[in-house]
Amino acid sequence: MKKTTMPSTRFVAVVALAGVALSGCATNNPRDPLERLNRGIYKFNDVADRAVLKPVATGYKKVVPSFVQKGVHNFFGNLTDAWSGLNDILQGKPDHAADDLGRFVINSTFGVLGLFDVAGMDGVPKHNEDLGQTLGYWGVPSGPYLVLPLLGPSTIRDTAALPGDWYGDIWTHKDPTRWRNIGTAIKVVDTRASLLDASDLVQGAALDEYEFLRDGYLQRREGQVHDNGGSKGDSGKLDMKSAYGDDADNVSAPKTTPEAGTTAPTPPAESTPATPAPVSK
Amino acid sequence: MKPIITLIATATMAFATHAAIAAPVGNEAPDVLVKRISSDVLDTAKSDKDIQAGDKQKVVALVQSKILPFVDTEKMTALAAGRFWRTATPAQQQRLSEEFRTLLVFTYSGALSQIKKDDKVEFKPLRADPADTDVEVRSVVTSSGGEPIQLNYRLNKGAQGWKIFDINVLGAWLVETYKGNFSSEINKTGIDGLIAKLAERNKQLASKPLAAPAK
Numbered sequence: 001m002k003k004t005t006m007p008s009t010r011f012v013a014v015v016a017l018a019g020v021a022l023s024g025c026a027t028n029n030p031r032d033p034l035e036r037l038n039r040g041i042y043k044f045n046d047v048a049d050r051a052v053l054k055p056v057a058t059g060y061k062k063v064v065p066s067f068v069q070k071g072v073h074n075f076f077g078n079l080t081d082a083w084s085g086l087n088d089i090l091q092g093k094p095d096h097a098a099d100d101l102g103r104f105v106i107n108s109t110f111g112v113l114g115l116f117d118v119a120g121m122d123g124v125p126k127h128n129e130d131l132g133q134t135l136g137y138w139g140v141p142s143g144p145y146l147v148l149p150l151l152g153p154s155t156i157r158d159t160a161a162l163p164g165d166w167y168g169d170i171w172t173h174k175d176p177t178r179w180r181n182i183g184t185a186i187k188v189v190d191t192r193a194s195l196l197d198a199s200d201l202v203q204g205a206a207l208d209e210y211e212f213l214r215d216g217y218l219q220r221r222e223g224q225v226h227d228n229g230g231s232k233g234d235s236g237k238l239d240m241k242s243a244y245g246d247d248a249d250n251v252s253a254p255k256t257t258p259e260a261g262t263t264a265p266t267p268p269a270e271s272t273p274a275t276p277a278p279v280s281k
Numbered sequence: 282m283k284p285i286i287t288l289i290a291t292a293t294m295a296f297a298t299h300a301a302i303a304a305p306v307g308n309e310a311p312d313v314l315v316k317r318i319s320s321d322v323l324d325t326a327k328s329d330k331d332i333q334a335g336d337k338q339k340v341v342a343l344v345q346s347k348i349l350p351f352v353d354t355e356k357m358t359a360l361a362a363g364r365f366w367r368t369a370t371p372a373q374q375q376r377l378s379e380e381f382r383t384l385l386v387f388t389y390s391g392a393l394s395q396i397k398k399d400d401k402v403e404f405k406p407l408r409a410d411p412a413d414t415d416v417e418v419r420s421v422v423t424s425s426g427g428e429p430i431q432l433n434y435r436l437n438k439g440a441q442g443w444k445i446f447d448i449n450v451l452g453a454w455l456v457e458t459y460k461g462n463f464s465s466e467i468n469k470t471g472i473d474g475l476i477a478k479l480a481e482r483n484k485q486l487a488s489k490p491l492a493a494p495a496k
Contacts, residue, residue: 029461125429197395204486205388207462207478215461216453223431223452235312235407238415238435244456250366252355253374 031145031218038147042210045150049192054199057192071115073194076171076187077126078107078114083168087129091137096127128224131165132158136225145214153217311436311443312407312418314351319402319420322347326396340390348389353437353444354382360446361459365467373472380479387486402432414438 085100103119111118143156174180206212240248358378405419422430433449447456466475
């Protein structure tokens, strides 16, 4: 499914031009000036997904023994650890680099070419980094939301970084071509399989899937760039104004009668607590 | 003398025990509350065979009895509707809150039924002043071999104690993510149109079976 030639800068230029051309369209979201273009591509992806990728991934998940699925997942995950490690260094994060590169070395050797996540079992965390995040970390703004054919949600910045990510992906350099393509196809199926549950959930929960995915993706991506993935620190005070702006003052509608069976359970007498959680300003 | 001492002792014990059992709802710290609900729900979901097999009724019942009482869906709706909330009539606000709550119940049920046996949750310590009424509780979900998943909650302390009004999974806040859906729909068909769309979606979800959990 993946092209065997490197995506050219011309591709990016075409996209940028399309962006300029379409920016005259009325949109209501400043982060998605290319909305019409994106919706079209999204639709194409959705059709391709339903016709081919989802059924294949569903079959894969059902039929292939889970230890094989795990091995496949670990194998490709191991390759990304190497690239993450390099990006950790580019972002000046030596401790993360040590984790990711350490994982790569340990899993490639003791983990038999990455099939076993030995480092993970030892508790070494994985940090997801790519070139787009590195650029973002150094201040390159994400630019408008962009849906890529077959690859899905992205942003202008991350799309421009794709050739770099592609080059940094060890599997790209695998010879012969036949094995590389087979491996890439398996990787795509593996990724889709791991997202099956999530995509089912989104289908039910979203009123407009395109928007839901866009808004969720953009939040997540911002979080990834700044490594706070929705705040990684300790639990603490929340500033409503900075989180919700004027909406923070919205007054809820009065509570309607609860549905049957929602009697609030009383906490058991011996429930936790006596030692209050550490408090500091 | 003895009987009086016994009486006092008994009275003191009764008072102490009663005080412990009838502890006001607001006394539990928010992270303790979330941790309790979380373990309670996870343990039930993992151990109940019917739920593991995808019994929709049971999962919905679990959500309604163990999660919903601690979620302020009205506040969630008010925040997701954003500036449109301020122009909605009380009747519209009421209807919108009801429909959104139903959608949330289905969504949580769907998410719960995907919980795998080895999923573990780790909560971050709470560093907040006891006087704070708005708090963010952070946790991480790990399943063997997977990337850790951020799961954060925002709670507000109201008259009935701490209630969750926003949830963050994988870096995306529920309110923020629904804001776009809500505002586009309202721009197209007004608040009543949004209410109707939610109602229609809820009807669809009511008739669809929940996906069975992965092995």
